[in-house]
Amino acid sequence: MLTELFERAAFRAGWRAARAGVPFHENLLRGALACFARQWGRGWAAANDCPRPYSFYDWEQGICATSAEPYRDAA
Incomplete structure (x- = not known):
């Protein structure tokens, strides 16, 4: 599975x-x-x-530019 994804991504690049x-x-x-x-x-x-839907951990790692506070309050 991972090999197929890798080959597909390399081909697309x-x-x-x-x-x-x-x-x-x-x-x-x-x-x-x-x-x-x-x-x-x-x-x-x-x-x-x-x-790929963003998860809470994406905000912790700084991948998303928006604040995670509204999502912490909702959780």
């Missing part, structure tokens, strides 16, 4: 770069592989363009 006209070998820090690594570092949902 290369596909996006090819559509943008960026040669994959041009710049290692800004190319398709670097973009993929950044997306994969954010999690499989971001790398695979899957919408």
Whole structure:
């Protein structure tokens, strides 16, 4: 399962770069592989363009820009 997600995300990163006209070998820090690594570092949902509902822990880690106080009060 994880291997399939990884392969799909890598393919999508290369596909996006090819559509943008960026040669994959041009710049290692800004190319398709670097973009993929950044997306994969954010999690499989971001790398695979899957919408993921934010959880309370996302606010604790600073992923969401909005405040978590209303959600703490509701809980």
